[in-house]
Amino acid sequence: MKLNINGKDQEYAGEEDRPLLWYLREDLRLTGTKYGCGVAACGACTVLVDGQPTRACVTPAASLAGKKITTIEGLDTPAGKAVQQAWTELDVVQCGWCQSGQMLAATALLTTTPKPNEQQITDGMTGNVCRCATYHRIRGAVARASEIMG
């Protein structure tokens, strides 16, 4: 079956139950999508499926035929670019492992809610765990990305 990943069709012929995460990382070598928990509890593996933030660690690749999948490597929407610029400006990252997922979650939030208030930022981002606790800067960077988007 064909999966559309970052605008490119990919042939998937793997196991029915194999999560998208491992297909991205091991077969396609798109390693920007990270493994953190394997049970949809931390958000490190967040990708966009038709624009919706989705946990790649529990979503079988075989369930995504015909869907548009966006990973950090293909984040080229205005919201996505603004997010990466804001993350850079504010030096949000520490270890960096969760940040692809954080940036994808922020992109999804800003795509539907371009001018989020503080509570909307919290609600949009609280599913993504950061053990370095960069939350303080993530909060600021989402607001800054919103500003950049104009």
Place this chain on the structure above:
Amino acid sequence: MADTASFTPSRRLVLTVMGLGAAGFAVGCSAGAPPITGPVTQTALGDYVRIGSDNTVTVYLRHIEFGQGISTGLTTIVAEEIDADWSQMRFEHSPADNAKYGNPAFGGMMGTGGSTAIFTSWQQLRAAGASAREMLRQAAAKKFGVDASDVLLVKGKAEAGGKSATYGELAAEAAKITPPDVTTLQYKDASAYAFIGKERTEGFGRLDTPDKVHAKAAYALDYRPEGTLTAVLLRSPKFGGKVASFDDSAAKAVKGVTDVVQISNGVAVVATDFWAAKKGREALKVTWDDSAAETRSSDAIFADYKKTFAKSGYEARKEGAGVSALRGAGEVVTADFEFPYLVHAPMEPLNCVIEYTPGVSATIHSGSQMPTGDQAAACAVLGLKPEQVTIVTMLAGGSFGRRATPDADLVSEAAQVAKALNGKAPLKFMWTREDDIRSGKYRPMSVHRMSARLNKGAIEYWGDTTAIQSIMEGTPFLPPGAVDTSSIEGGFDIPYAIPNIAVDLHLVKAPTSVLWWRSVGHTHTAYAKEHFLDVLAKKLGKDPVAYRRELLAKEPRLLGVLNLVAEKAGWGTPLPAGKFRGVAVHHSFSSYVAEVAEVSVNADGAFHVDRVVCAVDCGIVINPDIVRAQMEGGIGYGLSAIVGEALTLKDGAPVQSNFYDYTPLRMAQMPKIEVFMVQSTEAPSGVGEPGVPPIGPAVANALLAATGKTYAKLPLGAKA
């Protein structure tokens, strides 16, 4: 721990010219430098500095970058003395080599920890930068035909008499210059600093940001050479359990599983990919021998720990009359503080890749926090010599202490599996999150029995008795026969002026493995010390800040951060109804931090930490925004533990499995944070850990102000 004064910079400024191919795995910033065509050569000026023909200056890190910002901090020190342009600076992890890259605070063994990187590198890297600078100056003088004293070095260029050359152009010639005697080196005056103390907003952001934002950063889990097999290990559900027998028929029937091998502490399933390995492990049947296993539950362990208090422990501190001063006039106050096991849970679970050729070599890609220890472990398992085992240190997705393992558990397990496979393929050895939560190396659980006698409006006696497992016993970090007082660091050296003090230690044995967790002993000593002090201050009717000022009159740096935080937090000014403040101040890892927490407490007891104001004195500030980031992160990491983290045992097995029941702090719980730095001319000290200890007691002290209760059992949960 060695201090900076006792550390002599390397005199072995060996000069070599090498091709990039031999240079190992480069990571770093990509800003600024124009692309060049043709091969890039790297010229080493000493052990720490290499200059590329593309005019890059690469600093070798003997410490791993795992989020703390050390790649930027150490590079800044070199950039300052070598007079570089910031856009030409790069970093790279150094090879495993104790002789060149040992940590003087770790007895000369390589390692990152104890917030020692800046502290131990300051003088060394200033010397490395200044030495390279003088060699470049001499090379320029020769090239321009002028006296060396006429050469001006600025922003990566040498200039004299209208001539100019970049460092890249001068490097090969500079490498032929005899390095100057380090004792003759001159260092920049602080007033001339162009890099040290500069802000992100002035262009001095983290060097690892661009790659991490654009998914180009290279972590061990991302490294997967062609044909790699992936292994996961089934370990005993109870600590201390051993494999009795196993049935691998169902595991081997899983598509993709190639091998099932028993190693020292479990049975590994090897497969063509992670998912197959995981499914294979789920199908594996192992019978465990629990004859030496832990069988107790956490409550029983706490009860056992308290039984040790019937006898006196190791006397770690005695002031005045010591424990005999507990008896006397006035009021005796006691409280037992209970701290659970904590899991480090770095976001990137433990993993490494071994490429092994039996009898010949092994190359290990790993987020290695003790590279030479990992190397030695691989040598022991694989029967190789150190020169045959290459450790390639990758960026790591957090650690918080977990990757600094004296027994090199990760590499030992991986090497045993690689050996069993006889090097037939590169081997990726992975811990799942469940392995991470359930397989040990925890912050040890502990009980502090705090006691005090109050008389005539003052604390006449302070007692702190702790029962805890030792982290350092049996490791090379503790001499045989010595007592591991790191378990109560921050407790036995309580800085308050109290006439009678007794701090003693009961080290207990248990099968559960323990390890240093961001700020180590201070994770619990600071909580017990600072919260108990507020409990006593309340009984004495004293203001927590005013009382600390009294007791810290002879501690200028603690007093400095206390006064700064009190001023910035508006201590003493009215708060809206339902909001309360708490303060804590603590010295750890050569730095001084005070924090004030503002906490909302609802009528139903639910609480939320709204704002934290932090003051830090870490000597000269190398990069203020990274200090800020480490305080923010340290506060978040410490708050996470005291609000919601506990690893508990039931009948010897961990109860929690993953982030749904071992619950880290999330965005909704994160306070707003303001960080203030004390202006200082003291030598710089670390910031990775010192932000953690004060947050727990600051929050508990705010809750005490709200409810009048003592908060002696951790975690606090969401209700006061």
